Amino acid sequence: MGKYKIAATSSIGGLLVFTLLILTLLSGCVKPQEEINDPKLGVLMLAHGGNQNWNKELLKALSAARGNFKRQVVFGMADPDVIQQEIVSLQKEGVNKIVVVPLFLSSHSELYRQLEYVLGIREEPDILFGLLIEHGKKHSNPMPSEHADHTEPLMDIVRRVEFSVPHVIASPINYHPLIASILEERVASISNKENISIVLLAHGPVSETDNKLWLQDLQLYAERMRSKFKNLQVLYHTFRDDAPDFIRNQAIDKIRDSIRQEQKAGRGVIVVPYLLASDGREVAIKEFLADCKCTIIPAALLPHKNISLWIEQQVRRGKIKLAE
The missing domain is CATH 3.40.50 (Rossmann fold)
Incomplete structure (x- = not known):
């Protein structure tokens, strides 16, 4: 099993039922599949991050994802400098392709849109994200300890990361x-x-x-x-x-x-x-x-094997897309 590295930092009624059916069929989540065996494949998991226990659960989920491939993690608020460091680190480990797996519950947020910009999917930075960072709104509400480490200086929101190897960006969870x-x-x-x-x-x-x-x-x-x-x-x-x-x-x-x-x-x-x-x-x-x-109910989604299965599925689909 590969090692990971930490970087701190739709409708109503019948149509809804039909949507559920299609999403379930497309998920391909019922039948177990063979492990991915590709030591030249790098997987970069991106997550919001929290306190030590929160981060530990995500690391366990990535570690439990079956397969022989390189693994690294970036926790944080779409900081291009930190993400770039981990891309370079993967490339130095000899990977010749990278699948980026954003472990977010939803793609519908200013943070995720900014992440898409940083990764080269969107053409412009997210305006709302920039305003929230500038005015420190993300840190103004009394928060539990998962946000205690978000005291880094303002990031450069117009900078983007660069890849020197083929790469693909998986989708966050949304509904699955x-x-x-x-x-x-x-x-x-x-x-x-x-x-x-x-x-x-x-x-x-x-x-x-x-x-x-x-x-x-x-x-x-x-x-x-x-x-x-x-x-x-x-x-x-x-x-x-x-x-x-x-x-x-x-x-x-x-x-x-x-x-x-x-x-x-x-x-x-x-x-x-x-x-x-x-x-x-x-x-x-x-x-x-x-x-x-x-x-x-005190339990969150993690710990649960299905998160690791979801990661495996995103890696497998990304690898297929890279081969197209």
């Missing part, structure tokens, strides 16, 4: 059946599902346009849960923790109101966090739901 299966396992662990409402709760983005796209993906997860667990109420929200206070507060008020409505209808409420790893934003969830008399 492997991830849906993890969420379903969390719900299945609930011993009594009678007269229960599930609230799927995600971090979400800053802008309203992006938030609608996040909610579309969450709707896909919710519909799949409803189809698996009959008569189960499934709601979904984003709490938009990085948005300006008035937007964040509106989002939280909406979540709390939604929970109260379910409780008034005589249903118990269980919150299922849609978060990549623990020791991060679930602290904020517990704080703003402290007096809501609901149960919060």
Whole structure:
């Protein structure tokens, strides 16, 4: 198994069901496939990053991905200098091709659009990302410890990275059946599902346009849960923790109101966090739901074998694309 290196730093009703079916079929996630054996292949995983425990879970997931290929990780806020260092490091290790795997829950954010610019996919830097970095909004809200290390000086947001070997950029998660299966396992662990409402709760983005796209993906997860667990109420929200206070507060008020409505209808409420790893934003969830008399499932998506399977799938598809 290759070694990794750390760098600090959609629709409604029938159409929705059809979309779920197509995404499941296209995922190719049911049948195990042969391990990738290519020591000249480099995999660069990009992730937001958090505290030590948060990062450790992602590193374990990458390490558990089967295959013989070089592995490196960049944690951070799309910093081109740090990403460039790890590209060069992979190239010095003798790789002749690179698959970049962005381990993000969603592509619908100013951070991910800036990352696409840094990697050469977009033509212009993301304006909102630049404004947030300039004004320090990303660091102004009281945050759990996963954001404690984000004190680096302002980065050059117009710089891009360069590759000297063929490369391909995989897609982030958005909606994926492997991830849906993890969420379903969390719900299945609930011993009594009678007269229960599930609230799927995600971090979400800053802008309203992006938030609608996040909610579309969450709707896909919710519909799949409803189809698996009959008569189960499934709601979904984003709490938009990085948005300006008035937007964040509106989002939280909406979540709390939604929970109260379910409780008034005589249903118990269980919150299922849609978060990549623990020791991060679930602290904020517990704080703003402290007096809501609901149960919060403590588990995030990691640790779970499906994240490693998802990484394998992105690497395999990237390798195929590089061979075209």
